[in-house]
Amino acid sequence: MSILGAKMREPRRYQKGFSLLEAMVAISILGIALGGLYSAASGATRNVRADERYAFAVELGRSLLADNVQVPTAGMSDNGVTAGGFKWSVSTRPAPLGRSGLEQGALQEIEIVVSWADGLRDRRIQLDSIVEGLPNDETL
Numbered sequence: 001m002s003i004l005g006a007k008m009r010e011p012r013r014y015q016k017g018f019s020l021l022e023a024m025v026a027i028s029i030l031g032i033a034l035g036g037l038y039s040a041a042s043g044a045t046r047n048v049r050a051d052e053r054y055a056f057a058v059e060l061g062r063s064l065l066a067d068n069v070q071v072p073t074a075g076m077s078d079n080g081v082t083a084g085g086f087k088w089s090v091s092t093r094p095a096p097l098g099r100s101g102l103e104q105g106a107l108q109e110i111e112i113v114v115s116w117a118d119g120l121r122d123r124r125i126q127l128d129s130i131v132e133g134l135p136n137d138e139t140l
Helices: 003-009 020-067
Strands: 070-072 077-081 087-094 107-118 121-134
Touching: 020 087, 020 107, 020 121, 087 121
Parallel strands: 070 121
Antiparallel strands: 077 087, 087 107, 107 121
16 A cells, blocks of 8 residues: 555544634634724714714803893894804894784894804704893893
């Protein structure tokens, strides 16, 4: 019998461990899974940051409304910028009263606009309400 025949009849030894190809495939799959997980976590973080800025803008608008519950009957206009880069404006005008019997300017339409930059987008909220109009000598 030849040497080749003798080798073929020997019992095969079973592999212990992974081949290089199996290890590379496993690492590739792990890399793709971790990349997807990183992308999802990054997107969630970005959404939380955007929501926090939106909530801050709403609270800023609400505080501006609370600061201006009484305004001059002639109306008013004011604006500014916060340290965080939020631009705000407050403007009032006499509300149409129709036949209510109220003095002109007794009720004022108020518009509060807060805007901010969110990455490449410009975001904006607007609050509209009605507030009390006071004669100039009674204004706070």
